Amino acid sequence: MKNLLKVVCLVLVLSNADAQFKVGLRLGGHLPTAGSALPGFVQIERDGTQKALVATLGAGVDFNALVGYNLNENIALNFDIGYLNGFKGGFYQYVDLTGSGTANRIDIDFKGTFFNITPNVIIKASEKDGKMRPFARMGVHMGSGVVTSTTTIDLFQGQRVDEYSGGWTVGLIGGLGLHKQINDKLSTMFELTVKTITTRPKQLKNLENFNGLGNDETVNFVKEVRPNAPGTDQLTFPIPFSSLGLSVGIQYLLNNQ
16 A cells, blocks of 8 residues: 555646646436346236336436546546436336236326446546547546435325435446547547446335325345344345446636646
8 A cells, every 4th residue: 555655746846847637517418228037127017918017217317516636637536426306207007906806007207316436546638739639538426326216096096205325335437438638728528438337225214105104114235134233224226227328517717838
């Protein structure tokens, strides 16, 4: 660890003449990539046909603020703080809840959000007469996700709202893009971004229940359920937030040497 710190300090000293601090904002839209079948996410048709939904909650609009440090013309270190506001999804089930032989319709909507911090490094091509400069970005994508599920049933009034939350997870992020200098201080960039990350919830909280029904107990998700464990303990499961997206951003140099 001491040797690593010495190397980092040496790089900072040697690059001090060209060093530039910067701040910026990035806005992106993301589509889902690889997903998995989530517990309870099963669509049931009126004739009883069942289909497991393969989903990822990574689709949505991504907002990021960044601070960075240009070591030199070609290498920069960035630290992003961001928030993914996921798109809403949903499915339905037809289930005979009363034993009367008539199927009742259950509609389930879900939505994911994800708070992240992302240290990353950017490698840019050298500038040539104000032309756009290609770059590559690689980093560690860390954060915590929340999934909200809303259930309505034609048999009941009101709705049930459940929240899956907690759990810190670590994944990877990569990107390829173009960087354009507008003036001495201001620049813009366009990026194709890939995120690979999966979170595991720590708890399930019933925020709202159907009219006349009290809220259920909070469920704690654990890696293993031991004998005589509380009835509120359940096995945790993965929720994917991987995605592929396009983003646009703007950066401002705080100093220019």
